[in-house]
Amino acid sequence: MYLTTAQNDRACGVILGSAVGDALGAGYEFGCAPLGPDGPEMIGGGLGGFAPGEWTDDTSMTYAIAEVAAKGADLRSPEALDDISRGFLRWYDSHPPDIGMQTSSVVGDVSRMLPEDLAQQASRREGTEASKPGTPPLPEEVAPRPSRRENTGALAAAMTQAAARLHERTGHTAGNGSLMRTSPVALAHLGDPTAIVEAATAISALTHTDPRAGEACALWSLAINHAVLEGELDLRPGLQHLPAEAQAFWTARIDEAESQDPSTFTPNGYVVTALQAAWSAIHHTPVPHEISCLHLQHTLDTAIRIGNDTDTVAAIAGGLLGARWGASAVPAAWRRIVHGYPGRTAEELVELAFLATRGGEPNGYDWPGCEYIPYWQAHRPVLVQHPFDEGVWLGNVKALDDLPQEITAVVSLCLTGSKQVPAGVLQVPFRLIDEPESESNLNLEHVITDAARTAAELRADGHQVLIHCVAAESRTPTVGIAYAMISGVDVETATKGVCSALPAASPNPGFRRQLDEWERPNE
Structure with a gap:
């Protein structure tokens, strides 16, 4: 059904x-x-x-x-x-x-x-x-x-x-x-x-x-x-x-x-x-x-x-x-x-x-079961360092194709194929839908907070971390902003910094509203 x-x-x-x-x-x-x-x-x-x-x-x-x-x-x-x-x-x-x-x-x-x-x-x-x-x-x-x-x-x-x-x-x-x-x-x-x-x-x-x-x-x-x-x-x-x-x-x-x-x-x-x-x-x-x-x-x-x-x-x-x-x-x-x-x-x-x-049927990307999802929205790799932490990287899904060796952990905000993340790199996936309607993301505040804190925990464990979604336009900058905010950066400064690093960044209205209301995550 x-x-x-x-x-x-x-x-x-x-x-x-x-x-x-x-x-x-x-x-x-x-x-x-x-x-x-x-x-x-x-x-x-x-x-x-x-x-x-x-x-x-x-x-x-x-x-x-x-x-x-x-x-x-x-x-x-x-x-x-x-x-x-x-x-x-x-x-x-x-x-x-x-x-x-x-x-x-x-x-x-x-x-x-x-x-x-x-x-x-x-x-x-x-x-x-x-x-x-x-x-x-x-x-x-x-x-x-x-x-x-x-x-x-x-x-x-x-x-x-x-x-x-x-x-x-x-x-x-x-x-x-x-x-x-x-x-x-x-x-x-x-x-x-x-x-x-x-x-x-x-x-x-x-x-x-x-x-x-x-x-x-x-x-x-x-x-x-x-x-x-x-x-x-x-x-x-x-x-x-x-x-x-x-x-x-x-x-x-x-x-x-x-x-x-x-x-x-x-x-x-x-x-x-x-x-x-x-x-x-x-x-x-x-x-x-x-x-x-x-x-x-x-x-x-x-x-x-x-x-x-x-x-x-x-x-x-x-x-x-x-x-x-x-x-x-x-x-x-x-x-x-x-x-x-x-x-x-x-x-x-x-x-x-x-x-x-789904009666055993995968989705339109042939997930789960596929090795690689060829997202049409990503034409070339996007990979930049986070403006408030050089050990965190922000990018799109194409960045996974030639991942720098120093990146040892990936926070994925979109679906990936079973071999899309290089072998030996730790991957932590999150379910974040790039739609502004509240019903599209049951637990939006929790997911954004959890993704940002997970990146921080991976950094504390000694990893350099890539945060990515399909095109690095909405989900990636949203979590990148949240990552800065859990370190004490205010939402305006965090947004300006991340969106300057990612020129195509444009978090959807629902994500922007959540960040504005959130201001600083609940401890």
Whole structure:
């Protein structure tokens, strides 16, 4: 479906927001580390000994769904459910450092059912060793041996059946492990509540048989759909798409979450309590008046302070927060270090989200996936030194074609191809649309401030930095002016200096208005 600029930003924030919440909460889960007064940081550690900024099983399983959604698949189809199941198996075969007991039991059962040669093939695709080659298979009468070469749907059916057998044995399959990974579902089926409910329920059932787990995934995915399309945080519109009994149950649970302090909802390994914890954190965290998108950061702080399964509650909350506030609300300091299985980065999650909303099709520039975007607006390289800092350069996209060796970091204010920035040069991208209307940039003040401060942080780290957009006429001078302003230069002096260095500079009226109102960024 067609998305406006704002809707596209919000859609791109869904998986990113979930991953950021996951990576932030990882170091604090189950009391692994105390949370300081300044809020959570990406300290790493946790139960899996994660690196700072590394996501956990929450996002690794989310990735398995997102990469299928990014191909334009109907997530309800047997083919898509098979592909998702394969993704779960590849991740399991990589020996993840932390994995939920219920998920481990179900996916492990299916992994042991597979013929050894097929398990090795799956592992080689991810560059890993074959998983548990010496583990004996389950008896045939208990667990038939599905093959990746069998009929379509056989693998997903085997995984769903393994989950059902676990439910029959224990009666307890309502953990939070399917809710934590559900964020990509809405992106694949935006605007289609029926498809969202069916896909969320089917994907949940791959590992979690209890109906409450499926209902929670459906309800949260519907809330993400509503946030992306309408720009509102509200769980209740999704209730109408659940059966009558489920509507009554979840209405009561939502009322509890909204009437009780977030700290009430712990322990939160149960899917119902995890959803309540995430929603209570969102509901009770005030939206800042001046820079409203800071609600994303503040709410993740609230969610992690609840304690217990901190990475999962923050991942659940982060998916919905990203759907409301957009990818542009996630600070670059977090985006720069967020990473995880299977060797992916924060920006690659954004690309998956973008493709998922477009049925797998790239944009008119063939992005993402292209190596180089030949912007017609840039005819020759533009590259000048910043008038207030010789270690900062201002330029257009053509400047990347022959970048001076002394420039070791790039702040990109436009899309670039995968090989457009020279190898070995650090790139930090920002989503800044060169249009004056306020609805074109959801979080304009935040993005301009964040880009300028990121350049300052890179300089403090010893980099010489290029700030560039397509033509160096509007976005580049705007952030160049903001960079001078955070150093204490007044807006008039900064504007005169930058526009003298860039003779074609002409920030659009919306950008100029923001700089005039801003005068000096909030500290």
